Amino acid sequence: MTTLVFGALGHVGSWVAHDLVARGDDVAIFDAGAGRFDSLGIDYLEPYRDRFALEEVDVLDTHTLFERMRAYDGRIDAVIFGVAVIAGPNFARRPFRHIEINTMGMLNVIEACRILGVPKFINLSSGAVYGNHPGGQTEETPYMATDLYCATKIANEVLALQYGATYGIDVRNARLFAVYGPGKLPSRMHVLYQALFGPLEGIDGVSTPAGGDQMMDWTHVRDTAAGIVRVLDTPGIAGQSFNISNGNAVTHRDIVAAVQDVVGRDTRVTMGPGKFLDRGAPLDISRARETLGFTPKFADIRDGVIDYKDWLDRAR
Structure with a gap:
């Protein structure tokens, strides 16, 4: 079948x-x-x-x-x-x-x-x-x-x-x-994605009009x-x-900081205030855990960022 x-x-x-x-x-x-x-x-x-x-x-x-x-x-x-x-x-x-x-x-x-x-x-x-x-x-x-x-x-x-x-x-x-990780080049995505993950591909200095105050449930x-x-x-x-989903919300500025730490440089990302998308986060994944046995492997955003960088390094 x-x-x-x-x-x-x-x-x-x-x-x-x-x-x-x-x-x-x-x-x-x-x-x-x-x-x-x-x-x-x-x-x-x-x-x-x-x-x-x-x-x-x-x-x-x-x-x-x-x-x-x-x-x-x-x-x-x-x-x-x-x-x-x-x-x-x-x-x-x-x-x-x-x-x-x-x-x-x-x-x-x-x-x-x-x-x-x-x-x-x-x-x-x-x-x-x-x-x-x-x-x-x-x-x-x-x-x-x-x-x-x-x-x-x-x-x-x-x-x-x-x-x-x-x-x-x-x-x-x-x-x-919100999904991120291997298989997606930040350079081909919208400006928020580029601001968060672009430095992993070597794209620094991205500026977004909004999103700096938002927490999102980014999932590897x-x-x-x-x-x-x-x-x-x-x-x-x-x-x-x-x-x-990941089941955990993380601020966009915390993601920027985690990416800076992983790449080892000031990425010069600036983010405007407020939300980029009008969403609430995180999702409750209790049903998926209990019924499906689903447990995210990359619950810590930093672990996911490291894995993403490894793939981008190989893809370039």
Whole structure:
């Protein structure tokens, strides 16, 4: 049986695919960038190149999407949906396009799952579904949309769960939070990410208009992927949602200080006051700990920063 991972050449999806193929699972990567795999520099997937299939599919191209999924008909054990335009200043600049990718893309995939009789669907959601509720949000905290990205993640959860209830699909939501770590070059990210982690790549002197007073639940990508695999594997949790994050909030200025300590220089980062994103943190990960046996390996941000620097040093 095969697991189809959508968005598997993105930051989180690539590590999910890595962890699945590394343990011997059959995996098919569905990603619009599949045709460019050899130029993407995903070094941790390259050793397993003969262990997974690559399918170049745009989730908004319903015809190609269905035809390529149908090629695996009768062999699909589960679908993991991780395609998303991430939260940040860019999202509101092209709202309809980004909402279409996030939500219509998910609907296209789960509709194909319905037609093909796929038994399990893992929706990679976000702690953004809690909006700016104060930190310590449990899975029972009510939805609150504070921006368009939040709205897409709330819509996806509700629609996916209703598909599950209506058509007998085992739907599970993994609510991720701010992710950092190997596989993502800070130079290709938004200004907050560059300010926090850019010096690990040699980018100093970044200035952000806001975010200096914010605490966020930054989660190492390897922990995020491990949690998603737990959501996939654990029996008897159909219809449930799980917070998959570090579970600890740390101030952005503390991250800047930790990065300075690791690189051994003044990185000349300056951050404006207030919040960069209107979010509360940390997420409460008690349910994931108790039900999934999920424990973040990089609970200390400094350990995660060191691991990230090691990867960036090798990638340059």
